[in-house]
Amino acid sequence: MTTIELTDDEFAKFCELIYRAAGIRIADSKRIMVGNRLRRRLRATGIANFTDYYKFLTSAAGAGEMPQFLDAMTTNETYFFRDPQHYQWLGGEFLPDLARSAAMRRSPRRLRIWSAACSTGEDPSSMAIEVAAKRPILAGWDIRILGTDISGAALAEARAGRYDARALRLVEPARRLAFFDEDAISERWAIKADLRGLVSWKLHNLLMPLREEPFDCIFIKNVLIYFDKDSKHVVVRNLLAALAPGGYLVVGPTEGVYNMLEPLEKRKTWLFRKAGG
Numbered sequence: 065m066t067t068i069e070l071t072d073d074e075f076a077k078f079c080e081l082i083y084r085a086a087g088i089r090i091a092d093s094k095r096i097m098v099g100n101r102l103r104r105r106l107r108a109t110g111i112a113n114f115t116d117y118y119k120f121l122t123s124a125a126g127a128g129e130m131p132q133f134l135d136a137m138t139t140n141e142t143y144f145f146r147d148p149q150h151y152q153w154l155g156g157e158f159l160p161d162l163a164r165s166a167a168m169r170r171s172p173r174r175l176r177i178w179s180a181a182c183s184t185g186e187d188p189s190s191m192a193i194e195v196a197a198k199r200p201i202l203a204g205w206d207i208r209i210l211g212t213d214i215s216g217a218a219l220a221e222a223r224a225g226r227y228d229a230r231a232l233r234l235v236e237p238a239r240r241l242a243f244f245d246e247d248a249i250s251e252r253w254a255i256k257a258d259l260r261g262l263v264s265w266k267l268h269n270l271l272m273p274l275r276e277e278p279f280d281c282i283f284i285k286n287v288l289i290y291f292d293k294d295s296k297h298v299v300v301r302n303l304l305a306a307l308a309p310g311g312y313l314v315v316g317p318t319e320g321v322y323n324m325l326e327p328l329e330k331r332k333t334w335l336f337r338k339a340g341g
């Protein structure tokens with residue numbers, strides 16, 4: 065059987081479509097990867113070639129295929145406690161400081177955290193573990209962690225909350241026992257129900273404003289590396305609008321947006337705070 069190849073023109077058209085839909089710039093070096101991922105969609109839809117698939121995708125009849133196309137095109141690599149210093153700060157500084165200042169000011173014991181572009185959920189679930197580990201000082205608090213992503217398939221896995229040992233490679237044994245139930249047959253680890261109750265999930269495109277109440281802390285990590293300057297600016301504007309006065313923004317090591325964060329006070333190379341609060 066001969067394998068059909070993606071032509072220059074087809075590759076350019078799909079790249080432009082991904083850019084418009086998600087802000088992601090696909091490098092020329094990713095052409096084979098894009099071809100392979102598109103071939104999976106050809107098989108799934110029964111469409112014979114890339115040009116017909118493009119026509120279908122961009123037609124009114126193909127609107128329902130767009131989510132599957134974006135699922136296929138996004139890179140969802142993630143794992144628990146990726147960039148460990150962010151979680152050490154969350155559990156070791158942010159949560160204790162918040163509890164102290166709420167006690168002093170008698171302000172509402174309320175916490176909202178957003179994990180933007182959370183993929184299969186390891187980031188928000190790591191946050192939930194840090195929150196659960198601080199239960200004694202957060203007793204009675206109204207806490208909600210929101211995980212969002214553009215990929216519905218990734219979010220479906222996040223909702224299921226079952227992970228293999230690879231995803232848990234940075235989770236200490238004591239925490240595995242405390243916060244997960246092991247299924248010896250499938251060799252997967254399920255997040256305990258009370259932790260899952262802390263997190264909700266939502267399909268969301270970073271290019272669009274998020275219509276939610278303001279967040280005390282937002283994590284944006286390992287996603288904007290794929291965005292160009294213009295789409296990074298749009299995302300940063302949306303993130304800043306979603307941050308509560310006094311709220312913190314945690315930025316991944318490869319986002320490349322440090323020079324777009326002037327309205328925020330820089331606390332560490334990766335930690336920024338909005339004025340007020």
Ligand SMILES: C[S@@+](CC[C@H](N)C(=O)[O-])C[C@H]1O[C@@H](n2cnc3c(N)ncnc32)[C@H](O)[C@@H]1O
Pocket residue numbers: 085086087088138139140141142143146180181182183184187212213214215218268269270271284285286287316
């Ligand atoms: C490599 S994962 C990073 C996951 C996690 N934040 C981490 O640091 O491990 C990147 C995620 O960004 C998502 N993504 C890409 N473009 C997006 C967009 N425009 N809006 C929302 N999510 C997007 C992808 O679907 C993917 O799940």
